[in-house]
Amino acid sequence: MDKQTVTLLKECNAGCKMAINSMDRLKDFLMNAELEQTLTTCKEQHKKLEEESSKLLKEMGECEQQPDKIASAFSWITTEMKLMIKDDSAQIAKLLMNGSNMGIQSISECMNKCPDASHESMSLAKKLVKCEEKLMEDMKKYL
Template sequence: MEKKDTRDTICLLKECNAGSKMAVSSIEDVLDKVKDSNMRKLLSESKSHHEKLCDDIHTLLEQHHSEEKEPGNVAKGMAWLKTTMKLGIEEGDATVADLMTDGCNMGIKTLHKYLNQYPAADHSSKDICNRLIDIEEKLCRDLKSYL
């Protein structure tokens, strides 16, 4: 049987992986709708940070002989539907900022939940999770001026 710390480490990494992929997908869903070039640059940079973190997580999962985790289809579908509907009703950078801020806040909350749920995870996986939280918090702060 797998040791609890290894199991917690893998579970935390998988959740971070799914969260990072969800963020990349969400940014891709709105990027072409952003009018302001600075906001587009901000979102593109955040997407790059998430992709880099995905690569780091992939490496750690490989070291633990584990597979990546994709975001849940229901969560992805609901996020896409909310984005499509909100932007269909009210286009604009403020709407994009609102959607992305909601997503960041949900991600931050969920990641903290996983840190608590997998307390025996190793230092490197907790560090990755905290880096992801930092990326989400920074994006949320940077988007406030567009709300």
């Protein structure tokens, strides 16, 4: 159980960090106050989940997980290129929805591969998936 718990917590931790970094990059392009508020609220939720996963990892004597460097670089390049071409709310919503979808897939896959992870880590992962699903739903009105 401990190995699966650590694996799931690290995946959640890295996913939260990736989401926070992405939201920080998009902040400079926001021109819609409502979208900015939605993003701020979502970032705060991701920060809380990231802190919770960090705390649980620390309690287990484990280090936090950093997002994959290649995935982070690809995300940065994709974001910059797409926003150079078109930087409106619809484009930002599409980028956020794509990122949320990747996060949902990544966390869900890890949950399925780690069925014996602790209840606490599974609960955290489910909260993260719900947070991503809500962000996707919230973004639909900007398309």
